[in-house]
Amino acid sequence: MSYTPKKTRYAAMQYRRCGNSGLKLSAISLGLWHNFGHVDQLENCSSILKLAFDHGITHFDLANNYGPPPGSAEENFGRLLKRDFSGYRDEMIISTKAGYTMWDGPYGDWGSKKYLVSSLDQSLKRMDLDYVDIFYHHRPDPETPLEETMAALDLIVRQGKALYVGISNYGVEETAKAVALLDKLGTPCIIHQPKYSMYERWIENGLLDLLGKEGVGCIPFSPLAQGMLTDKYLKGIPEDSRAAKSHGFLKKDQITSEVLAQLNKLNVIAESRGQKLAQMALSWILRDDRITSVLVGASKPEQLADSLKCLDSIYFSKAELDQIENILSKA
Numbered sequence: 001m002s003y004t005p006k007k008t009r010y011a012a013m014q015y016r017r018c019g020n021s022g023l024k025l026s027a028i029s030l031g032l033w034h035n036f037g038h039v040d041q042l043e044n045c046s047s048i049l050k051l052a053f054d055h056g057i058t059h060f061d062l063a064n065n066y067g068p069p070p071g072s073a074e075e076n077f078g079r080l081l082k083r084d085f086s087g088y089r090d091e092m093i094i095s096t097k098a099g100y101t102m103w104d105g106p107y108g109d110w111g112s113k114k115y116l117v118s119s120l121d122q123s124l125k126r127m128d129l130d131y132v133d134i135f136y137h138h139r140p141d142p143e144t145p146l147e148e149t150m151a152a153l154d155l156i157v158r159q160g161k162a163l164y165v166g167i168s169n170y171g172v173e174e175t176a177k178a179v180a181l182l183d184k185l186g187t188p189c190i191i192h193q194p195k196y197s198m199y200e201r202w203i204e205n206g207l208l209d210l211l212g213k214e215g216v217g218c219i220p221f222s223p224l225a226q227g228m229l230t231d232k233y234l235k236g237i238p239e240d241s242r243a244a245k246s247h248g249f250l251k252k253d254q255i256t257s258e259v260l261a262q263l264n265k266l267n268v269i270a271e272s273r274g275q276k277l278a279q280m281a282l283s284w285i286l287r288d289d290r291i292t293s294v295l296v297g298a299s300k301p302e303q304l305a306d307s308l309k310c311l312d313s314i315y316f317s318k319a320e321l322d323q324i325e326n327i328l329s330k331a
Contacts, residue, residue: 002084003050003084003085005050005053005054005088006054009053009054009055009056010056011056012055012056012311013026013027013028013055013056013057013058013311014026014027014311015027015056015058016217016291016292016293017217017292018164018190018191018217018292019188019190019191019211019214019215019216019217019292020188020190020215020216021164021188021190021215021217023093023133023164023190025058025059025093025217025219025292025293026056026057026058026059026293027286027293027294027311028057028282028293028294028296028307028308028310028311029057029059029060029061029219029293029294029295029296030048030049030052030057030059030060030061030295030296030297030298030304031061031221031295031296031297032060032061032062032066032073032077032297033061033063033066033073033221033297034066034297034299035048035297035298035299036062036066036067036072036073036076036077037066037067037068037069037072037073037076038067038068038069038072038075038076039067039068039072040076040299042076042079042080044299044300044301045076045077045080046080046083046084047300047301048298048300048301048304049077049080049084049085050084051301051304051305052304053085053088053092055305055308058091058092058093059092059093059095059293060077060092060093060094060095061095061193061219061295062074062077062094062095062096062097062123062127063096063097063098063100063136063138064096064097064098064100064102064119064122064123065100065101065102070102071102071122071126074096074123074126074127075126075127077094077127078126078127078128078129081094081127081128081129082128089129092133093133093134094127094129094132094133094134095132095133095134095135095136095166096120096123096127096132096134096135096136097135097136097137097138097168097193098115098116098119098120098123098135098136098137098138099111099136099137099138099139099141099168099169100138100139102115102119102122110141110143110144111137111139111140111141111144111148111149111152112141112144112148112149112152113148113149113151113152113155116137116149116152116153116156117152117155117156120132120135120156120161120162121161124161130160131160131161131162131163132161132162132163133162133163133164134162134163134164134165134166134190134191135153135156135157135161135162135164135165135166136165136166136167136168136191136193137149137153137165137166137167137168137178138168138169139168139169139170140169140170140171140174146174146177146178146181147181149178150178150181150182150185151181151185153165153182153187154182154185154186154187157187158187164190164191165182165187165189165190166189166190166191166192166193166217167189167191167192167193168192168193168194168221169193169194169195170192170194171207172205172206172207172210175192175207175210175211175216176210176214179210179214179216188216189216190216190217191216191217191218191219191292192207192211192216192217192218192219193218193219193220193221193295194207194218194220194221195220195221195222196220196221196222196223196285197220197222197223197224197225197229197281197285198225198229198266198281198284198324198328199225199228199229199328200222200225203218203220208288208290211290212290217292217293218290218291218292219291219292219293219294219295220285220291220294220295221295222295223281223282223285223294223295223296224278224281224282224296225281228259228263229263229266229277229278229281230276230277230278231267231276231277231278233259233260233263234260234263234264234267234277258330262327262328262330263277265327266280266281266324266327266328269320269323269324269327273313273320274313275309275310275312275313276306276309278306278307278310279306279307279309279310279313280310282294282296282307282310283310283311283313283314283316284316284324286310286311286314287314287315287316
């Protein structure tokens with residue numbers, strides 16, 4: 001049965017301007033990092049994408065190495081884009097990245113022109129697209145001159161393979177240099193994708209101020225601290241959770257008794273706001289007008305539907321913010 005998006009899909013979503021650019025992003029963006037690989041069920045991926053689009057999510061965020069295996073998220077997204085969304089490409093913002101290891105040898109990693117151009121060409125083939133809307137350099141390269149990396153991003157836009165460019169995981173000084181180089185080249189950096197959550201606050205030490213000053217958007221990833229800022233860990237570490245697995249970014253030793261106490265106190269505030277802990281964690285990020293959008297992942301449609309409810313209550317009173325800071329300061 002063919003998919004027809006809801007006619008009301010844009011009614012409830014907020015759209016925020018991406019820095020000084022003409023582009024607006026949905027306040028919630030869908031990240032395809034862990035749940036769209038060949039190890040996942042394609043029809044479940046399809047259901048998540050349809051729910052996202054039906055609720056006004058227009059931005060879909062990928063990278064060359066997303067899967068597993070690497071590349072498979074782009075392949076699956078491309079397959080579903082062609083099958084279910086073929087008439088709606090121009091209503092979508094599709095982004096991808098390159099910067100982490102993707103293939104063997106000296107040209108499959110980091111930030112050289114050779115790697116970035118080749119990687120995007122591969123990504124476009126996997127998704128069966130002529131261009132992406134945003135192409136990011138995924139992480140700084142300590143060896144390749146920043147001038148070469150930024151010139152490669154400029155070239156990619158001039159070649160028509162991407163409409164806009166951004167950076168991810170760049171520190172404050174690196175960001176300032178990258179933004180200045182791209183401005184000089186005539187292809188502005190419109191967005192930065194850093195890690196940010198209640199438990200990962202580094203961008204508050206200069207980066208957010210810089211992005212606001214330079215007119216660059218900000219789209220945080222891992223806003224729920226790899227699932228820590230959810231109901232899942234309020235009573236400890238479930239056997240089926242990320243923290244219980246030997247692989248992955250969230251480790252058992254991160255869920256200390258102190259952290260459990262914090263999470264439960266934060267949950268009390270969330271409940272007083274009529275929210276779940278995860279919804280409040282997303283709202284807490286979106287309260288800042290320097291934030292363009294927040295990236296959420298979902299392994300099933302119900303999770304995404306739950307996250308979307310954060311938009312119902314983005315405002316925080318000073319008392320609530322003070323309470324949250326007091327809890328977080330007691331690690």
